[in-house]
Amino acid sequence: METKINLPFLRWAGGKRWLARRIAPILKGFLAKENTYREPFLGSGAMFFALAPQRAVLSDLNRELIETYTWVRSRPGELISQLKEWPVDRETYSRLRSLYKMKGIKKAARFLYLNRTCYGGLFRTNMQGIFNTPYGGGSRTPEPLWRDHLIERAAFCLRSGVELKYCDFQININEATEGDIVYCDPTYSGVKRGRFDRYGDVIFSWTDQERLANLSYLAFRKGVTVLVSNGPFPELRGLYRAAYRLKLKKAKSIGKAAINKSVHEEYLFVLDPFGRKHIWNNIAPITNKRIFLAPRKIEPCDNRSTLSRETLQTNLKHMRNKV
Numbered sequence: 001m002e003t004k005i006n007l008p009f010l011r012w013a014g015g016k017r018w019l020a021r022r023i024a025p026i027l028k029g030f031l032a033k034e035n036t037y038r039e040p041f042l043g044s045g046a047m048f049f050a051l052a053p054q055r056a057v058l059s060d061l062n063r064e065l066i067e068t069y070t071w072v073r074s075r076p077g078e079l080i081s082q083l084k085e086w087p088v089d090r091e092t093y094s095r096l097r098s099l100y101k102m103k104g105i106k107k108a109a110r111f112l113y114l115n116r117t118c119y120g121g122l123f124r125t126n127m128q129g130i131f132n133t134p135y136g137g138g139s140r141t142p143e144p145l146w147r148d149h150l151i152e153r154a155a156f157c158l159r160s161g162v163e164l165k166y167c168d169f170q171i172n173i174n175e176a177t178e179g180d181i182v183y184c185d186p187t188y189s190g191v192k193r194g195r196f197d198r199y200g201d202v203i204f205s206w207t208d209q210e211r212l213a214n215l216s217y218l219a220f221r222k223g224v225t226v227l228v229s230n231g232p233f234p235e236l237r238g239l240y241r242a243a244y245r246l247k248l249k250k251a252k253s254i255g256k257a258a259i260n261k262s263v264h265e266e267y268l269f270v271l272d273p274f275g276r277k278h279i280w281n282n283i284a285p286i287t288n289k290r291i292f293l294a295p296r297k298i299e300p301c302d303n304r305s306t307l308s309r310e311t312l313q314t315n316l317k318h319m320r321n322k323v
């Protein structure tokens with residue numbers, strides 16, 4: 001029998017409900033009470049809600065998203081009352097979408113309404129940073145937020161030991177200390193050297209991928225367990241040679257016919273300072289034959305959002321060298 005887990009209150013492109021079901025029970029066993037769970041690419045926070053840790057630092061570079069989480073934590077009842085006042089139809093959707101200058105709790109309620117009723121749960125903005133996803137239609141409604149107690153449960157999970165931050169991933173990862181667990185789920189649809197990936201008004205480049213790998217090693221060397229979900233792109237393997245590389249498969253239904261199924265693949269790179277290889281191997285076979293040890297010396301990163309090209313190159317050279 002599958003154990004019931006807390007579900008996120010948002011629909012989010014690239015959301016990890018499917019992975020959370022498999023990984024969260026393991027992380028639960030690894031995370032000691034005094035340590036902190038960190039999720040620097042929060043989105044809908046599927047892993048966080050499934051884990052529901054006592055101490056966590058959750059962050060994202062989407063300001064409206066983080067502000068919505070803070071309202072969900074502090075005023076869940078008022079949010080629901082506001083949502084119930086808005087009928088679900090194309091006209092109300094278009095009107096709310098155009099009211100992008102709303103402030104405070106109304107702004108958060110608008111975010112939730114649009115998220116639950118937009119096409120595909122896709123947070124997409126134009127060049128001015130204004131949300132522009134079309135209306136989803138069909139049976140989409142914000143109702144599950146109160147009917148299935150999603151907001152109420154989220155408010156409970158976001159209890160006092162949970163910190164919410166609007167910031168670049170580097171800040172959250174750099175703050176990790178021994179025993180912490182960091183789960184990273186960056187955007188990845190266009191991982192190619194020199195190519196950019198748009199996600200809302202955030203651009204995630206190849207340099208960001210390098211920066212993420214670099215910071216993951218630094219945290220690992222402090223005794224932090226780091227997990228990085230990523231697309232199944234061969235270019236990424238070179239960045240995580242000291243990590244266990246798991247190839248995970250998720251059945252993706254197209255339409256309703258069971259025969260019409262495609263498989264979605266992702267890499268999960270695991271940097272585990274405690275070397276719990278057998279546990280990870282149980283999730284999915286570790287696909288790299290040789291695991292290279294992490295370098296002894298890596299230049300420390302500060303909290304700037306980008307590192308100089310030279311620093312990155314030096315750090316990556318260290319990482320690629322077998323110790």
Ligand SMILES: C[S@@+](CC[C@H](N)C(=O)[O-])C[C@H]1O[C@@H](n2cnc3c(N)ncnc32)[C@H](O)[C@@H]1O
Nearest residue numbers: 012014015016041043044045046061168169185
């Ligand atoms: C694939 S989504 C995460 C999905 C999440 N795991 C879930 O279950 O819904 C990636 C998230 O990373 C955020 N992001 C992109 N670039 C970032 C950066 N440089 N620093 C922090 N967050 C970033 C995006 O705003 C987006 O919410």
